[in-house]
Amino acid sequence: MIIDEDFTLLNGKKIPALGFGTWQIKEEDAEQACLTALKAGYRHIDTAQAYNNEEGVGRAIKKSGLKREDIYLTSKVKAEIKTYEKAKASIEESLKKLDTPYIDLMLIHAPRPWVEMPLRLKRYFKENLEVWKAMEEAYQAGKLKAIGVSNFQVDDLENIIDHSSTVPMVNQVRFFISQVPEDVLKFCLDKKIVVEGYSPIATGRLLKSKAIGKMAEKYSVSIPQLCIRYVYQRGALPLPKAVHEEHIIANTKIDFTISQEDMTALNNLKKQIIGAW
Template sequence: MSILTDTFTLNNGVKIPKVGFGTWQIPDGKQTYNAVAAALKAGYRHIDTAKVYRNEKSVGKAIRDSGIKREDIFLTSKLPAETKTYDGAIADFRSTMETLNAGYLDLYLVHAPWPWAEKGANYDKENVEVWKAMQDIYASGKVRAIGVSNFNVHDLQNILARAEVKPAVDQIRYFVGYTEPEITKFAKENDILVEAYSPLATGGILQNAAIKKIAAKYNVSVAQLAIKFVLQNDVLPLPKAAHEEHIKNNAELDFTISAEDQQKLNDLTGTD
């Protein structure tokens, strides 16, 4: 289970467990509580949520009830994509902190560079203002690292040109056949860790014949292969699962994909 406690080091020196547990689309209440509790029991020490997921309350309770020291759990939440003012960002952060009731956050991300209803719209000016709020939140000591999500190269450049604190992370949609090479290359060149949400393409790659063939070679599931693929590209996967069996299986990654097979997987396109 060492992969769950192995770490990447962020650009500010903070260590982050290499595999996270995602909670997107898991409803608040018993489902989220049980999923997070099962993940922590299985050895996960990195939990990812967001205000917009509306399950922060249950995530926080599962962490508090786990019996695991708070400092041994890496907790991420996110500022809503719709929030594009300094004051709004501060208010939403305070709301998240109150709802989670976890003392502090290890990582806080701007969820997207544009409101979801305006995907692709230009919010450069507003993102600079929001990043000022993020920097002040970081300076308060209530968050150990700050970053972004769904930011492309232009969005990252916009922040970096004016930032006093560089984003530590860019969390993006990333999986076999969809690896966002331009964003990933730019992020790595600027010492920004890429996190992969939906590393299983929300289930979309599980029936892909080419991937199934390679998974069979290693006697592992497609999900296990897909998660390991992300790791071997030095990207942090955030697999999500609601069932205890899947939660455990997703963490069984004690195998190595050969360089040849890793290249085959990197060459795949359009797998979702």
């Protein structure tokens, strides 16, 4: 069962192999969604400053009855924060909102502010190193147990690797059937950077894919289950999101194996979603 398995980070720490995504879960619903996920067996929750739900996530951890050290908690420094001082202050604010003495994994949410993500005009190499410095310091102080990035391309990663003393331990990237960032995946796996696959169901849009539906039927699983298992079999850590209890539970039941032949067919599937950057 992948829900019981771990990936190992470059610093030797373990990270549970299935994470619970919380993007677009409102602050007032986050507590209940996370409590349902923890009850269903998830031990890894993915939030972000930009999701505006850190307080709800923190309350769920407190109310779950589980020990803090038994839950793996990720947050992210806002993509728009690109100075050392602002990054440092935002980490303190996350610790406060999550009501925790430490965060297991903190990521730079994106290499550029969101409005600039589709364009690659300004690359923010210098600014990302400033944010990274604030994260390295919080890591050294034990406030963050691991640090990494999200939405980074190979050259964004090389910038950090070449100009700092800490290799990012994780790169969290958009990752779903027919739209896998192959170059980033290969680079990260070669460097032992854990790749987390976000939006494994393409934020629900893959639910309509006839080709994936046909393959899911063959394994007697749902489209989301096939999508999540696919991410895992590609060597990445899947991060599905759901608010409905039946979805939250179903997404933990991915203890089946997609054959090599079918993995190849899924790898070669033509793009299912139009317009994704």
